[in-house]
Amino acid sequence: MPPMTDSAPARAHGKNAFLFVVVAVTLNMLAFGIVMPIMPSLLAELTGLPVELAARENGWLAMTYAIANFIAMPFLGALSDRFGRRPVLLVSIAMLGVDMVIMGLAPSVAVLFLGRALAGFFSATVSVANAYVADVTEPRDRGRAFGMLGAAFGLGFILGPVFGGLLGEIHIRLPFFVAAVCAGLNFLYGLFVMPESLAPENRRPLSLARANPFGAVKHFSKLPRVYWFIITIGVFQVGHAVYPSTWNYYGAARYGWSEWQIGLSLGAVGIGSALSQALLTGIIIKRLGAMRAAVFGLAMNAAAMALFAFASQGWMVYAILFVSALGGVAMPSINTITSNLTPPNAQGELQGAQSSLMAFTLIFSPVLMTQVFAEFAGPAAPVHIPGAAFLLAASFTLLALLPLYQGIRANRAALTEADI
Numbered sequence: 001m002p003p004m005t006d007s008a009p010a011r012a013h014g015k016n017a018f019l020f021v022v023v024a025v026t027l028n029m030l031a032f033g034i035v036m037p038i039m040p041s042l043l044a045e046l047t048g049l050p051v052e053l054a055a056r057e058n059g060w061l062a063m064t065y066a067i068a069n070f071i072a073m074p075f076l077g078a079l080s081d082r083f084g085r086r087p088v089l090l091v092s093i094a095m096l097g098v099d100m101v102i103m104g105l106a107p108s109v110a111v112l113f114l115g116r117a118l119a120g121f122f123s124a125t126v127s128v129a130n131a132y133v134a135d136v137t138e139p140r141d142r143g144r145a146f147g148m149l150g151a152a153f154g155l156g157f158i159l160g161p162v163f164g165g166l167l168g169e170i171h172i173r174l175p176f177f178v179a180a181v182c183a184g185l186n187f188l189y190g191l192f193v194m195p196e197s198l199a200p201e202n203r204r205p206l207s208l209a210r211a212n213p214f215g216a217v218k219h220f221s222k223l224p225r226v227y228w229f230i231i232t233i234g235v236f237q238v239g240h241a242v243y244p245s246t247w248n249y250y251g252a253a254r255y256g257w258s259e260w261q262i263g264l265s266l267g268a269v270g271i272g273s274a275l276s277q278a279l280l281t282g283i284i285i286k287r288l289g290a291m292r293a294a295v296f297g298l299a300m301n302a303a304a305m306a307l308f309a310f311a312s313q314g315w316m317v318y319a320i321l322f323v324s325a326l327g328g329v330a331m332p333s334i335n336t337i338t339s340n341l342t343p344p345n346a347q348g349e350l351q352g353a354q355s356s357l358m359a360f361t362l363i364f365s366p367v368l369m370t371q372v373f374a375e376f377a378g379p380a381a382p383v384h385i386p387g388a389a390f391l392l393a394a395s396f397t398l399l400a401l402l403p404l405y406q407g408i409r410a411n412r413a414a415l416t417e418a419d420i
Contacts, residue, residue, distance in 0.1 A: 018136055020194040021129040022148060024093065026156040027186040031096055031179035033160020033270075035103070036244075037262040038168035038175050040252040045172065046109050052377040052386075055249040057109055059370030061116045062245055066362040068120030073359060076128065085132040086196040090187060095122035097183030104176030154277070158270035165263020172259075226338045228407030232400045233334055234357045236298065239396030241365035242305065243269070246373045246389050253377055254386045255314035268318060272325035281329045290336040291408060297330025298400055305394035309387025334404075341411060369393065 043054035080088040095118055102115035164175040251257040251265055285293045304324035311317055338354070369389045375381060376388035385391070 018133065020190055021089075021132050022152045023189060024089065024186055025129050026152040027182045028093070028096065029153055029156025030160040030163070031100060031156075031182045033157045033266065034164035034167070034175045034179045034182075035100070036161050036248050036266060037165040037259040038172050040249045040262070041168070041172050041259060043109070043112075046106070046112070050253070050379065051249055052253045052379070053374050055246060055253075055370045055377075056374045057112075058249065059245060059367040061112060062366035062370075063363055064113050065116045065120035065123075066359065066366070068117045069123050070359045070363060072121040072123075073355075076122075080128050080131060084196045085128050085135065086190070086194055088128050089132065089194070090190050092122045092128065093183055093187045093190065095119065097180045097187065100176045100180035100183060104173045104180065154270060154274045158267050158274065161263040161266030161270070163263070165258075165260040165266075168259030168263070225341050225411055226407070228403045228410060229334055229338045229341075230354055230357055231403040232294075232407065233331070233354055234361050235396055235400040235403065236301070236330065237358050237361045238365040238368070239305065239393035239400070240301070241362065242369045242389050242393035245366035245369045249370070249373065250308075250377075250386065250389070251314070251317075255317075257314060261314070265317060268321055269324070272321045273328050276325040276328035277332070280326070281332050284326075284329045285333055285336060290333045290340070293329050294333035294337065294404060295401065297327050297333055298397055298404065300324070301327035301330055302394045302397040303327075305390045305397060309385075309390035309394070311387070337407075 039058060040051045040054065043049075043057050044051050047054050047057060076088055076092070099115045099119035099122075102118070103112055106112045106115065163178070167174045167178055247266065247269075248262045251262050255261075257265065284296065288296060300323055304320055304327055307320045307323060308317065311320060335354075369392065372392050373386075373389040376383065376385040
C-alpha cells in the first residue's frame, strides 16, 4: 500500500496529478450536495418538529461546521506545506466519508453535531486542492487549470442535489451512504494514483503563526487600498448564506416540495450559476467595466432575493432563477477590482484576507438566516412571512453597496477606465 507520509518521494507530475484533484473536488461537492435535499426531513424526524422549526437546528449545525473549518483551515494548509499535499488531501477525503457514515447512522441530533464538527475540521479538500494545482501546473497554465477546478466544483454541486433527491425518495438516509461510498472511492483513487506534488526541498517547518485563523486582521493591515471591497464581500456573503442555510427548508415548508423537487431546484440553481459564469460574466464585465458590473451584480442578487421572498408558487422560483443567475457577476467583478488594485507580490495576501473573512461570516450568518426563517415561517409566528430570511438577505446585499461605493471613492484615481 502506498505510504501517506512525506517519506514517499514526489513523483513526476503527469496527467494523473491534475486529474486527481478534478475528480476529488467533483466527488467532494457531490458528497456535500447529495445530502442537502433530505436534511429537512431528517431533522424533522429527529427533532419531532415541523420543517420550519427544524431549520433552527440546521443553522446551529452549519455554525458548528464553520467554526471547526475556520479554526482548522489555516492549520491544515500549514500542515500541507510541511508534510505535503497528498496526506492532507487523503485524510480530509477519508474524514468526509466518516462524517457521512456518522450522519447516516445518527440516532439523534447530537450525533449530527459530532459529524459536522469532524467534517468542518478536516474539510481541506478545496483549499489544499488549489495548492496542489499550483504545484503541478506552470504559471501560464494556471488560469485554465483553476477554471477547470471551478467547473468541477460546479458540476459536483449540480449533480449532488439531483442524485440526493432521487435517493431520498427511496430512503431518507440512503444519500449519506452513497456519499460515503463516493468519498471512499475518491480516497482509494488518490491512495493508489495520486503523486505528491510538493517536493521535499519546497517544504517548510510548521509555524503556528501561519496557522493562525485570525490572520485576516494581518491581511487587512497590509491591504489598505482594498479593504472596503473586502468588507463588501463580507457583507454580501452574510446575505448570500440564505441559500445554503434555508433554501431546502423554505422549499419544503412553503411549497411542500419533496426531496426530489428540492434536489431539482438546487440543480437548477447550479446550472444557472454555471451558465452565467461561463457565458455572461465575461461579457457583462467587458461591456460595463468591473465597477459597474459589481453594482449590477449586487442589485440583481438583491432583486432575486426579494422576488424569492414573495414567490407564492413553486414554479415562480424557476422564473426568478434567471435574475439570480445574473447576480453571479458580482463576485468575479469585485475580485477583478481588488486584484487590479493589488501588486503581484501581494496577491496571496489578498486571497488570504478574502478567504478568512468569508469563512468568518459563515460562522454566524447561517444561524441568523435560519432563526429568522423559523421565527416568521413557523406555526406560532407573530406575523407569518415565510420569505422573511430572503428579505433580510436582500437588505444585507443592498447594504454591501455602501462599502463598495466607499471603495470606489477612495481608489478613483487608481482605477482604470475598464474598472469604472
